[in-house]
Amino acid sequence: MRKLGIAIVGVFLFISTASAQKQVLDKIVAVVGGNIILKSDLELAYANYLVQGNQPNPVVKCSMLQNLVSQKLLAAQAIIDSIDVKEDEVDNEVDRRMRSMTQRAGGEEKLEQFLGRSVIQYKEEIRPDVRELLIAERMRQKITEKINTTPQDVNKFFNAIAKDSLPTINKEIEVGEIEFDPKLTKEEKEIYKQKAQDLLDRVKKGEDFGTLARLYSQDQVSAAEGGDLGFFDRTAMVKEFTANAFKLKAGELSAVFESDFGFHFLQVIERRGEQVHARHILIMPVITQQSLDRAKLRADTVYNLMSKNKKSLDFFSTAASIYSDNKETKFNGGMILNSENQQVRSTFIPTNRLDPQIALVTDTMKVGEISKPTIFTDAAGKKSYKIFYLKTVVNAHKANLAQDFPKIKDAANEANINRTVSEWFEKKRKQTFIKIDPEYQSCPQLKGWNTPNAIVLVNP
Helix, strand or coil: CCCCCCCCCCCCCCCCCCCCCCCCCCCEEEEECCEEEEHHHHHHHHHHHHHCCCCCCCCHHHHHHHHHHHHHHHHHHHHHCCCCCCHHHHHHHHHHHHHHHHHHHCCHHHHHHHHCCCHHHHHHHHHHHHHHHHHHHHHHHHHHCCCCCCHHHHHHHHHCCCHHHCCEECCEEEEEEEEECCCCCHHHHHHHHHHHHHHHHHHHCCCCHHHHHHHHCCCHHHHCCCCEEEEECCCCCCHHHHHHHCCCCCCCECCCEEECCEEEEEEEEEEECCEEEEEEEEECCCCCHHHHHHHHHHHHHHHHHHHCCCCCCHHHHHHHHHHCCCCCCHHHCCECCCCCCCCCCCCCEEHHHCCHHHHHHHCCCCCCCECCCEEEECCCCCEEEEEEEEEEEECCEECCHHHHHHHHHHHHHHHHHHHHHHHHHHHHHHHCCEEECHHHCCCHHHCCCCCCCCCCCCCC
């Protein structure tokens, strides 16, 4: 998501405003054209902010209200420009939000206690507002779609920065990996496959799918919702899951199947065009010490093979494509991508953003060296053995065009986007009736947003 001061999406992941068609009005905190924003809308957005684990900070309500006012402006223009979103897009976003909120809250029951209503009721409440949010974002994309930041723009942007204000670029490295995952034998997997089959048999005999999912499924996010995954398309799931989900009719159960996550079975709840609404139960095999030992043996074998071919740097890339179990890096020459910016596929990673386990290994390496196999534990607790290759080290330095052109281009493009959107809002808010309640007129973000001579708000 782009970091815009007046952006609609990305500042607060779960902002959800209450519909202007509410039968019970509490207090109007803003009027935007013919639409109103209620204090309860703002409080609900703040509650969602807290459920993410953020510390209480009433000051953020100023930014939230600015987002809501901006959203109304964008959505109003979208109607004029005939911009809309599909119902399945709204379904997907509502389901995504609820899964994430359920996980953060520690389960559906705790979330309902926090919200003071059922999940089903809450989903219906936020649906109109999620729709408006998606439409507003689509409108914002239209406003910025013609932006093209040229090399000349980048040079102009960089040269306008005072030399004593140039940022320091942190030390960065390029590092490759070959991953060796522990793999169970067919016999070792059988116990977990049978456990999934036993649960499937219980469903077929009439036991409630949702109850069994809550009790036994090891997909913690969907288990809290009875295994419900919401609507998804053919690109959202691993291929084994997609193959089963899209060949079934509503109400049908799949057989037990295996994916990289473990053993599943699923039930299709509803088909809607190229979208499927399904639920599943997942049983995840437990990695044994024997499988870890086998992974280490493979890693040692490949390391010894590469050690005999030190002079061929291309050999690491070839070895990664042949031996690595990491699907994200094996076809990228083994190189780890900087995940900080999803829009730019850069292999340069700031050392302060490195996984501490990788940093511990690479700190003692020289450029061009390959590490001995090291046991590695990811964020989910999965263990594997990895061989690392230190390709490049760029020490900390003042930003310059020769070394940092991609980063400077990103900053210049962001500045162009900010300016374009800001100019659009500046023009649009002067043409639209806007009234901010006196309680929030002191917010720096909303300074000057009141339409001159606008009537005073009268709250019921």
